Amino acid sequence: MSVIKENILETLAYFDMFDYPLTRAELYLFLQQKHSFEVFDNALQRLLDNGVIHQFDKFYTLKNDHHLAVRRNEGNKKAAELTKVAEKVGNMLIRFPFVRGIAISGSLSKNFADDNSDIDLFIITAKNKLWIARTxxxxxxxxxxxxxxEHLFCMNYYIDEQQLQIAEQNIYTAIEVCTLIPLQGDTVFEKFYAANSWTRDFLPNKNMRISSAKPVRNRFFKNLxxxxxxxxxxxxxxxKLMKITASRWLKKTRQKRLNSxxxxxxxxxxxxxxxxxPTNFQSKLLARYERRIAYILNEYENSLSN
Structure with a gap:
């Protein structure tokens, strides 16, 4: 199998785990290696002609299921509505002490939402003041x-200006970083993306969005x-707040309490x-992804030999 075909299948395999078909442009942007668009387009057409992948409307997927396109269109419409709410949330939360940047993360940053969606937020705080801000x-x-x-304020990922680089570097974190939608903090997100240029090793075609972030305004009571x-x-x-919070969360983990x-x-x-x-959702997802890729590539090779 050619490298470009393998890259296409790998990319579709990742997003198919979320039942999220991709447009042609999105599929190209999320390829894990650099290819010319002409080479990509030819390989994509061959995979379509051979029935390896499927197209419904403007979306591509490994699954022969038209409902995925319907689901995505509905999810995109709801995401547009929820993103407007997220912008208002960001305008509110940036007023909190030591908050320097806010971005949309999770499924909403991939332009998808349903009736049960939360607004997941990625927060950057001032150096050495993360735990005061978070508390x-x-x-x-x-x-x-x-x-x-409460579902509008899912502030589940915090970093501070001292350590902007994401520690785990893999295809999952690369996609999460590159699909963030910055709402507030244009300057700090420029520094954040510079610190995470490693994402280009996984997604060489994907540019990260900074222009959507507003500059942080000076506010008297926040400054005071x-x-x-x-x-x-x-x-x-x-x-002290870090130790208290860590202790409480460790207790929840030992009690095996479940989230929503x-x-x-x-x-x-x-x-x-x-x-x-990261050993919870992230590690399990990556293991599932590797199994999925191995299965798909094996099926493709078998189809060529028959």
Missing amino acids: IMHCFKKLTFLVNK YELLFNNKAGNALDN HGIIMAMDTGKHFAKPE
């Missing part, structure tokens, strides 16, 4: 439960609060980050 934001989130709006904690006492408080997606609750914590434990 204040999550105290606010407690209030959103009172009005059933930050001034009060930009000292040794503030650093001590940040360390049926996954054991676990958080990976450090001075400069707070994120979902």
